[in-house]
Amino acid sequence: MPHIQQLDSHVADLIAAGEVVERPASVVKELVENAIDAGSTAVVVEIRRGGMGMIRVTDNGCGIAPAELPTAFLRHATSKLRTEADLGRIGTLGFRGEALAAISAVSRVDILTRQAGAAEGASLRLEGGVPDQVEAAGAPEGTTITVRDLFYNTPARLKFMRKDSAETAAVNGLMQHLALSHPDISFKFIKDGVEALLTPGDGKLASAVYAALGRDFARGLVPVSGSGGDISVSGFVTAPLMGRGSRSMQVFFVNGRFIKSQLLTAALEEGYRNQIMKGKFPGCVLSVTLPVTAVDVNVHPAKTQVKFAREHDVFDAVYHTVLDALDRTGAPAAAPAKEPPLTAPSRQDFFQTMDAKTFRQGGGKPAPQPAAPARPAWNTELRVPAKVADSGQASFYQTRRSAPAAQSALGRAPSSVTAPSEKPQISPAPAYRGALGQPPASVAASAAERRAEEPTAPAPAPMPEKTTAPRPFVPAIPPEQLKLTEDLPGQTALETKEAPWRIAGEVLRTYIICESEDGCVWLIDKHAAHERINFDKLKNSQEPPMRQTLLAPIAAELSREDGALLLENLPLLEQFGFACEDFGGGALLVREVPADIAAADTVSTLEEFAECLRTGRSPDEKREALLHTMACKAAIKGGWESDPAELRVLVDRVQSGEIKYCPHGRPVAVKLTKYELEKMFRRA
Numbered sequence: 001m002p003h004i005q006q007l008d009s010h011v012a013d014l015i016a017a018g019e020v021v022e023r024p025a026s027v028v029k030e031l032v033e034n035a036i037d038a039g040s041t042a043v044v045v046e047i048r049r050g051g052m053g054m055i056r057v058t059d060n061g062c063g064i065a066p067a068e069l070p071t072a073f074l075r076h077a078t079s080k081l082r083t084e085a086d087l088g089r090i091g092t093l094g095f096r097g098e099a100l101a102a103i104s105a106v107s108r109v110d111i112l113t114r115q116a117g118a119a120e121g122a123s124l125r126l127e128g129g130v131p132d133q134v135e136a137a138g139a140p141e142g143t144t145i146t147v148r149d150l151f152y153n154t155p156a157r158l159k160f161m162r163k164d165s166a167e168t169a170a171v172n173g174l175m176q177h178l179a180l181s182h183p184d185i186s187f188k189f190i191k192d193g194v195e196a197l198l199t200p201g202d203g204k205l206a207s208a209v210y211a212a213l214g215r216d217f218a219r220g221l222v223p224v225s226g227s228g229g230d231i232s233v234s235g236f237v238t239a240p241l242m243g244r245g246s247r248s249m250q251v252f253f254v255n256g257r258f259i260k261s262q263l264l265t266a267a268l269e270e271g272y273r274n275q276i277m278k279g280k281f282p283g284c285v286l287s288v289t290l291p292v293t294a295v296d297v298n299v300h301p302a303k304t305q306v307k308f309a310r311e312h313d314v315f316d317a318v319y320h321t322v323l324d325a326l327d328r329t330g331a332p333a334a335a336p337a338k339e340p341p342l343t344a345p346s347r348q349d350f351f352q353t354m355d356a357k358t359f360r361q362g363g364g365k366p367a368p369q370p371a372a373p374a375r376p377a378w379n380t381e382l383r384v385p386a387k388v389a390d391s392g393q394a395s396f397y398q399t400r401r402s403a404p405a406a407q408s409a410l411g412r413a414p415s416s417v418t419a420p421s422e423k424p425q426i427s428p429a430p431a432y433r434g435a436l437g438q439p440p441a442s443v444a445a446s447a448a449e450r451r452a453e454e455p456t457a458p459a460p461a462p463m464p465e466k467t468t469a470p471r472p473f474v475p476a477i478p479p480e481q482l483k484l485t486e487d488l489p490g491q492t493a494l495e496t497k498e499a500p501w502r503i504a505g506e507v508l509r510t511y512i513i514c515e516s517e518d519g520c521v522w523l524i525d526k527h528a529a530h531e532r533i534n535f536d537k538l539k540n541s542q543e544p545p546m547r548q549t550l551l552a553p554i555a556a557e558l559s560r561e562d563g564a565l566l567l568e569n570l571p572l573l574e575q576f577g578f579a580c581e582d583f584g585g586g587a588l589l590v591r592e593v594p595a596d597i598a599a600a601d602t603v604s605t606l607e608e609f610a611e612c613l614r615t616g617r618s619p620d621e622k623r624e625a626l627l628h629t630m631a632c633k634a635a636i637k638g639g640w641e642s643d644p645a646e647l648r649v650l651v652d653r654v655q656s657g658e659i660k661y662c663p664h665g666r667p668v669a670v671k672l673t674k675y676e677l678e679k680m681f682r683r684a
Contacts, residue, residue, distance in 0.1 A: 020102040023161065024051025024150060025170040027107075030099035031145055032178050035059035036185065037092045040142065041201060045175060046190040050167030052150050060142040063115035066122035069134050073109075073126060075101040093257055093303070105129040106157070107150045113143040128153050172196060176212040177258040180251055180285050183208035209236060209285055217249065217283065222329050224286070226321030230294070231313055233321040235286040239329065240272060240661055243280025253287040254295055259306050264288070267315045271322030274535070274624070277665035284322075288314065329660075501655050503647060510638035514651050519674040522655070527638045528662035529650045534596070535631035535663040539624070545577040546595040554590045555583055556603045562610035563588060569613055576626055578606075596634035605633050628663045 021027055028045060035043050038061025048054040064072060071077050075098060103109060104126040114121030121139030125132045151158040161167065168191050179187040179199045186201030199211040210218040220242035225234045235253075238244070252264045264286070272282050296307040308314045501522075504513040512524040538545065558566070566573065566580065566588060573580055577594035593602050612625030636642060653659050654669050662668055678684035 020098055021106055023170060024055060024167050025174045027051065027055055027103050027147055027150065028057065028171050029174055029178075030103065031055070031057040031147075033093035034099065035061055035143070036178075036182060038062045038143065040185060042186045042188075044188045044190070045171075047168065047171055048192055050164035051171055052161060052164065052167065053148070055147040055150070056144065058142065058144040060140070063118070063121070063141060063143055064113045065115060066134055066136070069111065069113070069122055069124045070131050073100045073104050073129070073131060077101070101129065103147060106154050107152065108148045110146040111143065112137060112139045114139040114141055116141050177251060179212045180205070180208050181253045181256050181258050181287070205235060205285065213249070213285075221285075222325050224321050224325040226317065226324060228317045228320070229313065231288065231290045231317040233286060233288055233317050235284065237268070237286070237322055237325060238283040240275040240282070240326065240665060241667055242283070243276045243665070244283050245280065247281045249283030250281070251285045254306055255289060255292060256287075257297060257303065257306070260304050261306065263308070263311055263315055264318055267318035268322055271319050271326065274663045275326060275661045275665055280665070286318065288318065290314070499652070499655075501651065503644075503651055506642070506647060508638070509641060512647050512651060514655065516655070521672045521677065523670045523672070524651060524654050525638075525666075525668055526642060526647065526650055527635050528666055528668045529654050529659055531631045531635040531662050532659045532668060533650075533653060534634050535627055538627050538630060544575060545630075547577045547579070547592045548595045549592050550590065550599060554599065554602050556580075556588045556590055556606050558587065558603075558607065558610065562607060565610050565613050566606060572622070572626070573609070576630060594630065594634070597630065601633050605629060631663055
C-alpha cells in the first residue's frame with residue numbers, strides 16, 4: 001500500500017485551480033466580481049483568442065495597497081471575511097480568497113493598481129503562482145489585471161478546451177449576466193479588438209437589458225415588481241406570446257449574484273401555466289432580494305448555486321409576482337365613462353318623454369318645449385300620431401310627410417295639432433323596440449297592413465279655440481342614458497354606462513371584429529375565448545359538472561393501453577361527469593357524459609383523456625389536462641353561426657381584461673392600432 005504523504009504546494013494549487021478555473025469565462029467571472037466588490041463604476045474586459053491568449057480586466061475601484069499585493073495572491077487571502085460569524089452573512093460576490101491564487105497558478109499574470117489619492121501605483125508580475133518583486137509604477141486609480149497563456153503549465157486541462165469561438169461565446173454570455181446584475185455599472189466587453197458589449201451604467205435595468213440582450217428581446221418584456229415580508233422580486237419577464245424554445249434566456253439574480261436555480265425556474269414557469277404554448281419557455285431577468293442571513297452562497301466552488309433557508313417563501317414570492325404581472329398585461333385600456341345627459345335633447349321622434357312628477361303636476365299635459373329644427377331633405381318622413389276613430393288617441397305608426405305633403409293630406413298647415421279633449425290619454429308605448437330605436441319588422445308590417453285596410457279618415461275641422469302649441473317629438477332615450485328620477489319615494493337612480501367598445505361584425509364565422517374608443521381594432525377568436533371561459537368555470541367550480549344520461553349507452557372502442565389506463569382512473573372520470581364501465585377488450589361502455597359535451601364527441605374526448613393521463617406527471621397536472629380537453633370540447637367552434645348576444649358576452653369578457661389566453665397558451669385577441677392599419681395602406 002502506498003505511503004501517505006502531503007502534496008507539494010504547487011500540485012495542491014493546481015488542483016485548487018481546477019475547481020475554480022474551469023475555462024476562460026471562469027477567470028473573467030472572478031476578476032470582474034472582484035472589481036464590483038471594489039466599488040467600481042466602470043469595468044472594461046478585453047480578451048483574445050477566446051481568452052486563451054489574453055484576458056485583461058480594468059476597473060476604477062478602490063485599488064490595492066502596494067504592500068498587500070503579494071498577499072492578495074496567496075490562498076485563502078481575502079478582505080471580505082474576518083471572523084467565523086461573517087460566513088453567515090456574506091454580502092459580497094467574492095469571499096473565498098482563492099480566485100487570484102488559482103488564476104496565477106495556471107497562467108502568467110500582470111497587475112497594475114493605484115489607490116484613490118495615492119501619489120503612485122504599484123505593479124507585480126507572477127508566473128505559475130510565483131511572484132516577482134513589487135515595483136512602483138504610474139497607473140490610473142483602480143486596478144488592471146492581465147492574464148496570459150492560460151493553462152500553459154497544465155496540458156491535461158489545455159487539451160479539453162473548446163474552440164476559440166465557443167470560449168468567446170461563454171465569456172460573452174457571462175458579461176451579459178454581470179451587466180444585468182449591476183445596471184449601475186458601465187460594462188464594456190472587447191473581443192479580438194471589436195467591441196461586443198457596452199452598457200450605459202445609468203442604474204436602469206431596462207437599459208442594461210436593451211444593451212445586453214438586444215432590442216427584440218427587450219421589446220417583448222413585461223415589468224414585474226412585488227414583495228412579501230423581507231423578500232422582494234423585481235425585473236422583467238417575457239409576454240406569454242414571446243415564449244422561447246429553451247430556457248437559455250432565463251436569468252436569475254439573488255442579492256446581485258447570478259445563479260442557476262431549479263427552484264426559481266419552477267416558480268417562474270408555474271406563473272405561466274395555462275398562458276404559454278406547450279413546448280415554449282418564458283424568458284426573464286429577475287432579481288430576488290432577501291436578507292443575507294436567509295441564503296447560503298457557500299455551497300458551490302463557482303458560487304453559481306445557492307441554498308435558501310425558506311424555499312417555500314422564495315417560491316411563492318416569485319410565483320405570485322410573475323402571475324400578478326401577467327394578469328395586468330394585455331387588457332385594453334378602459335375609456336373614461338361618459339356622463340349621461342340629465343335631459344334628452346329636444347327633437348322629434350316616436351315618444352313624448354315625461355317623468356312622474358311632471359305628469360302629476362300637469363295633469364298629463366306635456367310641458368311646452370322649443371320647436372324642433374328643420375329636418376334635412378333625406379330625412380323628411382317622420383312618424384306622427386294618427387287619429388283613432390273612437391277615443392281620439394294617437395296611433396303609433398302613421399307616417400308624417402314633409403311640410404307640403406302634410407298640408408295637402410290634412411288640409412291645414414302642420415304648425416299646430418288639435419287636442420281631441422281637455423285631458424288626452426297617453427297611448428302605451430310598444431313593449432319592444434329594435435336596437436336602433438325602430439319598431440320590430442313584424443310589428444311594423446302588421447301596422448302597415450292595418451293602415452292599408454282602414455279607410456283614410458277625413459281631416460278634422462279646425463278648432464281655433466282649443467289649439468295648442470305643436471307637440472314636439474322627443475327621441476327615445478338609449479338604455480345607457482336612462483336615468484330615473486329620485487324625487488318620489490321608493491325610486492332609485494338607474495345609470496348604465498356605455499361600453500367603451502363596439503362590435504363591428506364577425507368574419508369567417510370565427511373572428512369577432514371589435515373597435516375600441518382609443519382607435520384600436522381587436523380581432524377576437526371566439527373559440528379560444530369560449531374555451532377559456534369554460535376552463536375557468538370548470539377549474540373554479542366546487543361542484544361536479546352536470547351530467548346527461550344517454551338514451552343508448554356508447555361503446556367506446558379504444559386501444560387496450562388507453563382502455564386500461566381509463567379503467568384505472570374511473571373515479572377521476574366520475575368527477576368529470578363520465579359514468580363508464582368495462583365492456584371488455586379495452587372498450588368502455590359510457591352511460592353518462594357531461595352536459596356540455598355532445599354525445600358524438602364522447603370517444604374522441606376519452607382518447608384525449610387517455611393521452612392526458614399518460615403524459616401528466618402529477619395529479620394536479622393530470623386534472624388540468626383533463627379540464628383543457630373538456631373546455632375545448634364544450635366551446636363553440638370556428639365556423640359555427642353565433643348569436644349576437646353570444647358574441648357580446650365574449651367581447652365583454654375579453655375587453656374587460658378577464659380573458660387573454662386560451663388554456664393552451666394561444667392568444668384570444670389580437671390588437672391593431674390605427675397607426676398599424678394606416679401603415680398597411682401606406683397612409684402613415
